[in-house]
Amino acid sequence: MNVRIEALAEATYVVPEGRLDFDAAGRFQEALEKAVAGTGQAPAALIVDGAALEYVSSAGLRAVLIGAKAAQRAGVPFALCALQPAVREVFELSGFSRIMAVHADRASALAQAQRGRT
Amino acid sequence: MDDSSVPSRARAARAGLTPALLFVPLRRGLAAVAAPIHRLADVLLVSRGPYARAFENLILGLIIFSVASIGVESIPDLPQWMLRALRITEMVIVAVFSFEYLLRIVAARNKLAFIFSYQGIIDLLAIAPFYLTGFDARWLRALRLLRLLRVLKLQTHILESVVEERTQELAHKNAALEAAQAQLKAELEVARALQLAILPSAFPARAGCDAAARMIPATTMGGDFYDYIELPGGSIGLVIADVSGHGVPAAFFMAVARTNLRELATRHADPAECLAYTNDALCAQNPLDLFVTVFYCILDPQTGVLHYANGGHNPPYIRRAAGPVEALDGAGGLVLGAMPGASYATHTVQLLGGDRLVLYTDGVTEAFNPAAELYGASRLVDEVYVHGGGTPQALVERICQSVSTFAGSAPQSDDITLTVLTWGAP
Numbered sequence: 275m276n277v278r279i280e281a282l283a284e285a286t287y288v289v290p291e292g293r294l295d296f297d298a299a300g301r302f303q304e305a306l307e308k309a310v311a312g313t314g315q316a317p318a319a320l321i322v323d324g325a326a327l328e329y330v331s332s333a334g335l336r337a338v339l340i341g342a343k344a345a346q347r348a349g350v351p352f353a354l355c356a357l358q359p360a361v362r363e364v365f366e367l368s369g370f371s372r373i374m375a376v377h378a379d380r381a382s383a384l385a386q387a388q389r390g391r392t
Numbered sequence: 393m394d395d396s397s398v399p400s401r402a403r404a405a406r407a408g409l410t411p412a413l414l415f416v417p418l419r420r421g422l423a424a425v426a427a428p429i430h431r432l433a434d435v436l437l438v439s440r441g442p443y444a445r446a447f448e449n450l451i452l453g454l455i456i457f458s459v460a461s462i463g464v465e466s467i468p469d470l471p472q473w474m475l476r477a478l479r480i481t482e483m484v485i486v487a488v489f490s491f492e493y494l495l496r497i498v499a500a501r502n503k504l505a506f507i508f509s510y511q512g513i514i515d516l517l518a519i520a521p522f523y524l525t526g527f528d529a530r531w532l533r534a535l536r537l538l539r540l541l542r543v544l545k546l547q548t549h550i551l552e553s554v555v556e557e558r559t560q561e562l563a564h565k566n567a568a569l570e571a572a573q574a575q576l577k578a579e580l581e582v583a584r585a586l587q588l589a590i591l592p593s594a595f596p597a598r599a600g601c602d603a604a605a606r607m608i609p610a611t612t613m614g615g616d617f618y619d620y621i622e623l624p625g626g627s628i629g630l631v632i633a634d635v636s637g638h639g640v641p642a643a644f645f646m647a648v649a650r651t652n653l654r655e656l657a658t659r660h661a662d663p664a665e666c667l668a669y670t671n672d673a674l675c676a677q678n679p680l681d682l683f684v685t686v687f688y689c690i691l692d693p694q695t696g697v698l699h700y701a702n703g704g705h706n707p708p709y710i711r712r713a714a715g716p717v718e719a720l721d722g723a724g725g726l727v728l729g730a731m732p733g734a735s736y737a738t739h740t741v742q743l744l745g746g747d748r749l750v751l752y753t754d755g756v757t758e759a760f761n762p763a764a765e766l767y768g769a770s771r772l773v774d775e776v777y778v779h780g781g782g783t784p785q786a787l788v789e790r791i792c793q794s795v796s797t798f799a800g801s802a803p804q805s806d807d808i809t810l811t812v813l814t815w816g817a818p
Contacts, residue, residue, distance in 0.1 A: 296637060296805065331758070331806065332636040332685070339730055340681050368685065368704040369726030369734070 277305040285384055286317035288341075291326040294334030302334065306341030310348050319387035320345045323380060324357040330364050342374055351387035355380050433499035440550065448547075451492060455518075455540050458485045486522045493519060514538045580612045580640075587613055587643055590650065592620045595813075596628055598693040603630070604784035605811040606792055608755075608804070615642025615684075616753045616807035617650050621657050628693060629657045632705065632751040632811050633686040636727075645682040649674060649728065653686065663688050663701035664736035667728065671703065671736075674729035683729035687751060696743035696815050701736045703728045706754055709773065711780040713746030713816075717773050745816030748780050748787065755808035759795050762802045767795055784812035 275298035278289040286309045294302055309320055322338065330338075338354075345352035353375040357365060365371045377383035436447040461478055464470075493515045500506035507516075517538070588607070595603040605618045615635030623629050631653060635642040652673045653666070660666040667688055674684070687708055689700035700720065704727030707719040722739035743749065752772065759767040772791065779790045788810050795808060 299637070332634060332683075332754070333638075335727075336636040336681060336683065339683065343681065367706065367723050369724055370704075370730075372724070372726055373731050373734075 275301070277302055279305060279309050281309070281313065281317065283318070285319035285321050285387060286312065287321050287323050287380070289323045289326060293329040294327060294337070295329065295331045296333040299331070299333040299337040303337035303340050306337065307344055310341065310344045310350055316348050316350050319351040319353070319384065321352075321380065321383045321387065322354045324354055324361055327358060327361050330361050332368075335364070335368055335370060338370070338374075353377055353383040353387055355383035429495075429498055433495045437495060437499045440554075447492075451488070452540075454485050454488060458482070459537055459540070482522070486519050489515070489519045583640070583643065584609070584612050587647070590647065591617060595620055596622050598628065601628075601691065601693050601813065601815045602784055603811060603813040604788045606788050606809065608792065608808040609638065610755065610804045610807050611639050613640055613643035614638055614807040614809075615646050616755065616809035617646050618751070618809055618811045619650055619654060621654055623658060623661075623690065626693065628691050630689050630691060630749075630751070630811065630813060631657075631686065632708070632753065632809060633684050634705065634753040634755075634807070634809070635684045636682050638807055641680055641682060645674075645678070645680070645684065645729070648677060649684045649686070653688065657688070661690075662738055663690055663699050664738040667701045667703045667725070667736040668734065671726070671728040671734050672732050675732040678729050683727040685727050685753075689749075691743075691813070691815065693815070696745075696747075698741045698743055698749070699738055700741070701725065701738050703734075703736060706752065706757065708752070709750040709776055710741065710743070711748040711750065711776050713744060715777070717777050717780075743815040747815055748776070748784070749813040749815075750776050750780075750787070751811040751813075752791075753807060753809040755804070755806035756791065756795055756810060758806060759799045759808065760802050760805065761798050762800055767798050771798065784814050787812045 275290060275292040275294055278287075278291065280287040280289065288305055288309050290298075290302055290305075292298070306320070306322075309317065320341070322341075342352045354365070355377040356379050357376060362371075362376070365374075365376055370376075375383065375386060377386065435441065435443050437444060458481075461481065465475075465478055496512070496515065497503050497506060506512045587609075591605075591607060595601075603620065607614060607616050607618065609616070615638045617631070617633050617635075619629070619631040619633075621629030621631065631650075633646070633649060633653075635645045635649065649670070653670045656666050656669045656673070660669060667686060670686070683704075685705040686703040687700065687705040688703075689698050691698050700722070702720075702723050703725045705723070707721070707723040709717050709719055711717045720739070720741060722737060725736045726734040728734075750772075757767055757769050757772055761767075771794065775791050775794050776787070780787055782790075791810055792808070
């Protein structure tokens with residue numbers, strides 16, 4: 275799995291590509307923690323863009339949970355967006371979609387993060 | 393004063409001196425000279441430092457030079473100045489060789505053994521003719537060629553001993569690593585045995601119902617578990633659960649989750665309430681942010697009524713005796729351990745005579761084959777539909793076999809757990 279981080283002014287996007295399984299979970303968690311810490315100052319929002327995420331295992335969910343908790347501690351709004359149907363189902367079955375914001379696309383995720391911030 | 397000083401004391405007495413007066417400065421003098429000589433021998437011969445290497449090269453150069461000079465000396469009508477130069481260098485060479493020879497004796501642990509060894513004799517032969525016959529024993533100096541052989545032999549010997557030393561070091565380290573690994577493996581095997589031992593081996597005996605289960609960990613230790621709990625009033629609690637990740641951390645969390653759930657199940661008759669309390673208990677003791685998906689149901693063996701609550705687990709299947717396979721609704725409750733204060737919902741389903749309840753973890757449906765395809769829910773449903781008519785044990789084995797055949801040579805990436813319950817007449 276590959277993880278891209280796009281640090282933009284309005285939000286930092288974390289983009290996992292491929293399979294987020296046991297082997298990739300550690301790397302993804304590090305990427306999220308790095309994104310929360312930011313460079314110099316905390317990001318305006320942290321949004322995981324799942325458009326290229328094909329699969330997530332329970333270890334992968336744990337990495338997402340740890341990232342979300344780190345963001346919460348840092349006061350950074352956290353959201354997921356553009357999840358593929360199979361991944362979205364995992365988030366729904368596990369109840370994660372009840373404790374994390376899951377949006378259709380970046381725009382709606384960003385809009386809600388900005389509302390939550392003001 | 394020790395007794396070994398007797399001869400020198402006697403000599404001193406003959407010379408008219410008191411023994412004490414002569415002995416003390418003599419011993420001090422000897423000690424003062426001996427210590428630096430030993431140090432020098434150590435630096436030039438024993439150690440493998442830069443000085444030793446330089447000294448060895450010096451000796452090697454002198455040997456070659458002295459052997460070559462024999463040839464030069466044999467040329468007739470050499471000018472007088474050259475003969476004198478050759479004589480002076482010969483003296484210098486013999487002086488250095490003598491010094492080296494004495495140092496070797498000093499450095500040798502067993503001095504006699506060195507003197508009479510091949511090396512010792514050649515070293516002596518290289519210098520002895522000079523002392524015995526002066527400059528004329530020219531041909532005897534050819535013996536110094538043997539020294540050349542000796543030096544080469546010495547260098548090979550040093551190289552070999554370095555290689556041997558390194559090999560031994562490596563062997564020691566390998567052995568230590570292997571021992572540590574073996575111990576770790578043995579301890580993990582014990583832990584694995586302990587973990588498997590806390591899984592129930594037999595379903596509580598009840599007329600009209602039966603169950604079978606299997607847990608296959610992906611690594612030595614698993615994070616999956618299943619449980620049968622005998623509840624007050626004759627009901628039976630049935631649990632299947634999957635801790636995020638696997639390995640030792642997951643195994644520990646599994647043991648904590650199982651213990652908490654088992655304890656709280658006897659106190660809370662409602663499955664949703666039981667999960668909510670278990671969730672709060674797990675959140676309070678979860679330093680690693682692990683979580684566990686739990687499906688928990690309570691069967692009334694008299695009536696076949698099943699109350700259940702789902703904390704983030706894959707919805708189990710019911711294979712109706714009449715044929716169709718249905719997924720239980722009510723999925724989507726939060727996994728346990730992720731966030732305190734979560735609430736769950738209790739659902740109810742009526743089992744009919746001969747129905748099978750199939751509980752599984754995602755290690756079954758998310759098993760991969762070498763082509764990176766998922767086993768998937770549809771294959772599982774097919775197996776349940778086609779082979780669900782037999783005993784629970786037979787269906788468990790059938791599904792495990794099917795998954796294993798599908799996965800082929802692909803490594804098992806997650807724990808695989810299955811529980812099958814039958815109720816009523818078949």
